[in-house]
Amino acid sequence: MIRVQRETFDVGAEIAGLCAGDTAAGGVCVFIGRVREFAHGAALQAMTLEHYPGMTERQLQALEAEAQRRWLLEKTLIIHRYGRLLPGEPIVLVITAAGHREAAFDACRFLIDCLKTTAPFWKAEETAAGSRWVDACAADDAATLGWQDGAAEGGS
Amino acid sequence: MLTILYFASVKEKAGCGEETVRLPAAVSDVMGLVVWLRQRGGGPAAALTDLAAVRVAVNQEHARFDHPLTGDEEVAFFPPVTGGAP
Numbered sequence: 238m239i240r241v242q243r244e245t246f247d248v249g250a251e252i253a254g255l256c257a258g259d260t261a262a263g264g265v266c267v268f269i270g271r272v273r274e275f276a277h278g279a280a281l282q283a284m285t286l287e288h289y290p291g292m293t294e295r296q297l298q299a300l301e302a303e304a305q306r307r308w309l310l311e312k313t314l315i316i317h318r319y320g321r322l323l324p325g326e327p328i329v330l331v332i333t334a335a336g337h338r339e340a341a342f343d344a345c346r347f348l349i350d351c352l353k354t355t356a357p358f359w360k361a362e363e364t365a366a367g368s369r370w371v372d373a374c375a376a377d378d379a380a381t382l383g384w385q386d387g388a389a390e391g392g393s
Numbered sequence: 394m395l396t397i398l399y400f401a402s403v404k405e406k407a408g409c410g411e412e413t414v415r416l417p418a419a420v421s422d423v424m425g426l427v428v429w430l431r432q433r434g435g436g437p438a439a440a441l442t443d444l445a446a447v448r449v450a451v452n453q454e455h456a457r458f459d460h461p462l463t464g465d466e467e468v469a470f471f472p473p474v475t476g477g478a479p
Binding site: 270286289291295296317328329352353354355358360361370371373374377 | 398400401402446450453454455469471472473474475476477
């Protein structure tokens, strides 16, 4: 399941909702991405996320399908926010539920790594110096490449 | 008709987020569209002058600049994506 939304999310309620009635998932892995207070040495006042409606949902659904193809998963959920967010606010939530923890951990890592380089989101950071678009990070590309060609482990 | 979308810093340079154009008969791929937009001038030409930091999607799938176009697609130009977590 995927959701792209402006409003925040309640992690506990999302886990409970996803796993309600499921007694097969022995392991649930949760990753939350949050807005950091510092941007390139300057205090961050806010971060605004723009996205490409339609393509975002399509790319997140494709990633979720790929994770379900690679691992034996009971449930998955990706929530990604857009709009203006303040430091400490959650940006993204990835939940994977599986019979065993290895699949839950690996699929969760895969989803957050690959989401960063395939889902069409762009961040603009606001500091006292003004607003600037965040450049893509080479390390993120490397993390996604680590998952390609059926690689067993991502990242580095 | 071809829909062209611009996002983030590319949208700012282009001065618009969306436009609809009739694809010239001579244009058969994304790079041909870029060349045509550059010749047309204005904001989109400025946004597409340097393609080093421009990515493209055709019909909402990531694509290369040699992706073929027939004239009824949705083509999006944007900088490398930066979603997800720190």
